Amino acid sequence: MNAGPKIKRAKQTGEIATGQCLCGAVVIEIEIPAFWAWHDHSRETQIAHGAASATYIGCWRSKVRIVNGAEAINTFTSANGQSTRSFCKTCGTPLTYARSRDAKMINLPRALFAGRTGREPRYHIGLEQMPEWAYRQEPVKPLKGYPGVMVVKTPRAKAVEMNPFA
Ligand SMILES: [Zn+2]
Numbered sequence: 001m002n003a004g005p006k007i008k009r010a011k012q013t014g015e016i017a018t019g020q021c022l023c024g025a026v027v028i029e030i031e032i033p034a035f036w037a038w039h040d041h042s043r044e045t046q047i048a049h050g051a052a053s054a055t056y057i058g059c060w061r062s063k064v065r066i067v068n069g070a071e072a073i074n075t076f077t078s079a080n081g082q083s084t085r086s087f088c089k090t091c092g093t094p095l096t097y098a099r100s101r102d103a104k105m106i107n108l109p110r111a112l113f114a115g116r117t118g119r120e121p122r123y124h125i126g127l128e129q130m131p132e133w134a135y136r137q138e139p140v141k142p143l144k145g146y147p148g149v150m151v152v153k154t155p156r157a158k159a160v161e162m163n164p165f166a
Pocket of ligand 1: 023025026088089090091
């Protein structure tokens with residue numbers, strides 16, 4: 001079994017973290033700390049989340065419980081059968097991401113959990129698939145006349161070096 005990179009096993013505390021989908025129908029509990037956490041930039045995850053990347057916590061299946069709303073969960077298995085994702089039928093929130101090669105592990109979007117999960121996301125998968133439109137922490141400033149809207153400080157043309165050989 002491949003359980004991801006070799007990560008020092010953290011002591012189980014018996015502590016519980018609770019997560020939920022956007023509409024609240026599905027409630028998930030995990031025993032913390034989670035096994036590991038990472039940022040997933042792969043194209044599949046981009047589409048499944050409608051985002052440039054998603055941050056996951058990987059857990060042993062035995063440490064994850066659906067405590068409410070199991071009937072509200074639908075699943076999608078990729079055409080190659082290598083991954084199964086689940087989501088809330090009502091609000092569409094992505095809930096789990098399982099890979100057939102890691103049968104004992106299940107991955108949950110970090111965002112489901114408002115509180116701590118015992119692991120910092122220090123790893124990246126599919127970094128080379130990060131889209132050019134992903135936010136890369138460029139400095140921003142308020143956009144005049146649009147409260148709450150920030151705009152990147154440096155014009156993009158200046159930020160990108162011109163290639164004379166292109
Ligand atoms: Zn929901």
